Amino acid sequence: MGDNINLNNLPPGFRFYPSDEELVVHFLHRKAALLPCHPDVIPDLHLYPYDPWDLDGKAMGEGKKWYFYSRRTQSRITGSGYWQSIGVEEPIYSSDGQIKVGLKKYSDFYIGEPWEGVKTNWIMHEYRVLSSNSTSKSSSSQRRNSKIVSNKFYNDYSKWVICRVYERDEDDDDGAELSCLDEVYLSLEDLDEISLPN
Numbered sequence: 549m550g551d552n553i554n555l556n557n558l559p560p561g562f563r564f565y566p567s568d569e570e571l572v573v574h575f576l577h578r579k580a581a582l583l584p585c586h587p588d589v590i591p592d593l594h595l596y597p598y599d600p601w602d603l604d605g606k607a608m609g610e611g612k613k614w615y616f617y618s619r620r621t622q623s624r625i626t627g628s629g630y631w632q633s634i635g636v637e638e639p640i641y642s643s644d645g646q647i648k649v650g651l652k653k654y655s656d657f658y659i660g661e662p663w664e665g666v667k668t669n670w671i672m673h674e675y676r677v678l679s680s681n682s683t684s685k686s687s688s689s690q691r692r693n694s695k696i697v698s699n700k701f702y703n704d705y706s707k708w709v710i711c712r713v714y715e716r717d718e719d720d721d722d723g724a725e726l727s728c729l730d731e732v733y734l735s736l737e738d739l740d741e742i743s744l745p746n
Contacts, residue, residue, distance in 0.1 A: 576617075580677060580707075613712055617709070620676065628659055632657075638651065638652045638653075651675070654674075656671060669715050
């Protein structure tokens with residue numbers, strides 16, 4: 549798609565809010581297979597020359613999240629800092645929970661010299677697909693496709709990822725919202741500070 553993201557040809561009210569499974573199955577698999585994707589809204593972008601705040605106008609933006617295809621690379625250093633992986637890769641399953649379709653890796657952005665920087669609120673989810681022989685359960689359609697497509701195709705799987713980058717709000721506790729009971733409980737804690745008349 550290039551650097552200029554043109555959403556003018558999309559229908560009114562279009563919102564890009566894909567699930568993890570949709571990012572892997574409907575976008576990344578098609579990209580790796582060199583199949584067209586309609587609408588073609590996610591651009592190719594080499595992540596690491598860009599700081600996360602520079603993605604606006606270069607990546608597909610929806611709200612305060614940016615999406616783009618990138619090639620996997622070991623270099624995670626940008627102009628102002630670096631991306632550091634956190635935790636292990638999380639498996640992504642099909643809607644029915646039967647087939648593992650991909651993996652999701654989390655990274656935090658740090659400002660400063662590699663491995664000595666200051667952590668920021670920028671988060672990246674990096675999605676990748678699995679090769680045909682690493683899925684937990686294989687279907688007949690997967691076996692059929694593996695006969696049609698050469699091994700080179702599956703080697704290319706590991707080269708492409710989709711990245712979702714966003715900045716976590718200061719007051720956002722990892723995106724978790726308080727339930728009504730939590731809010732009542734927290735308001736009761738404030739009663740200790742209130743002196744009631746006798």
